[in-house]
Amino acid sequence: MKISVIGAGALGTFYAAMLAASGQDVTLVCRPKYREALEKGVQVDGVFQATAKPRISDRPVPADLVFTAVKSYDVEAAVEGLSFNPGTLVVVISNGLGSDEAAAAKIGSCRVAAGVSYSGVVFLEPGRVHVAGYTETVLGSTDPGARDRLDMALIALEKAGLKARIADDIRAAQWEKLFANVGINAITAITGLKNGMLLEIPELKALVTAAVSEAGEVARAAGIRVGVDPVEQTYRVIRDTAGNRSSMLQDVTKGKRTEIDVLNSKIAEIGRACGIPTPVNDTITALIRGIEHRHQ
């Protein structure tokens, strides 16, 4: 089976290295500027140790199983140039909501699954990443055609030594991770603090609680049947990732665009559609827009 991983950033390098190190046929698809460095091999340290030499390409290659590991705003472009075998499955690994749906609109929902990655991976330099934590990758699709192909992705990840499971309800699984991202990412990006400080400073804990409670109400109004308490889930993730600098904090530090559109801003958007006010998420979104504007 041919596997390709699109995006040689933090997550893509991690998955490509683990898959290739387990002897699977993997191509890591990167931006041209990274090609030369990646051809020397890829390396993972932290909670996993791996070195591997996946094939490297600076353009999409035909594959049976594709993982996209790009920011949510790059997903549509990443799937646009793909060519498919009859049974190809594209697993869109992304935080927030809507990225797999955007891919499905481009290439057909029967080819698309979503991947929810419970990991904390830091990009060190092209080909080298540090894995601060990994719990599991949750896979799922709303299209029965794609669901039939999910075992292929599950087996590939398990062969790579990565815990994974298929969710019956992938939308609920996405929301369960979203709660933590809504509570953590933007507030750490605004304050510059590591995740753990959100439970140490009472005013910030109250802000996290308010943002996530709104998200919980929006989920209920949107008919999402989540299996966790949103606030408790967020506190747990904060404790588990206390030493992390969230991905949005890393983005604003580098002056990069953030994923606010698929996180707090998405809560506000769905809230408006369902008639649920989301003043806290509106305010957080506005502050991140301001920070992004400062960097433009």
Ligand SMILES: NC(=O)C1=CN([C@@H]2O[C@H](COP(=O)(O)OP(=O)(O)OC[C@H]3O[C@@H](n4cnc5c(N)ncnc54)[C@H](O)[C@@H]3O)[C@@H](O)[C@H]2O)C=CC1
């Ligand atoms: N880093 C982490 O620990 C986690 C990240 N995520 C999510 O996974 C997604 C990816 O995150 P990261 O790896 O951290 O981002 P990143 O910014 O480190 O890496 C993305 C890479 O994809 C490349 N890229 C974009 N479009 C491409 C294309 N068409 N072809 C080839 N390369 C392309 C970019 O140049 C960049 O190198 C995001 O949605 C993020 O929220 C989810 C869980 C954990």
Ligand SMILES: CC(C)(CO)C(=O)C(=O)O
């Ligand atoms: C879980 C969390 C908040 C860990 O930092 C994350 O997913 C992120 O930083 O994007």
